[in-house]
Amino acid sequence: MPDCQITIFRNANCSGSALVFDGPAEFRDLSNLPGAMQCWANQIGGLRTGLKCWAILYEEENFQGASVIITPGGTLLPRGVDEKGIFSIKLFRYNPEAFINLN
Numbered sequence: 001m002p003d004c005q006i007t008i009f010r011n012a013n014c015s016g017s018a019l020v021f022d023g024p025a026e027f028r029d030l031s032n033l034p035g036a037m038q039c040w041a042n043q044i045g046g047l048r049t050g051l052k053c054w055a056i057l058y059e060e061e062n063f064q065g066a067s068v069i070i071t072p073g074g075t076l077l078p079r080g081v082d083e084k085g086i087f088s089i090k091l092f093r094y095n096p097e098a099f100i101n102l103n
Helices: none
Strands: 005-011 015-022 025-027 046-049 054-060 064-070 088-092
Touching (some): 015 025
Antiparallel strands (some): 005 015, 025 088, 054 088
16 A cells, blocks of 8 residues: 555445545545545445555535544544544645644
8 A cells, every 4th residue: 555545445344345545635525536436425434544644534525524533554443423424535644633723
């Protein structure tokens, strides 16, 4: 797995259909992902990040609602942010927490 990459899985335990994306990148609407043959909004059962990839997962489209940060080499199981699911994602090559709430 390249250093800034995320793999999203349809099923829990990081199994089933999967898509891989290189970062840094922003995905505002998981129902319309490039290269996807199906909608992934609220359908992610698990994910893995690369060794230099931080991901912010949002419970709503356009990076709105509750969010969670997944650190490099991390996984998320089971599906969802606050039980609503994942609807948008941002990928970074650095820790985004270092830049949140700066004026």
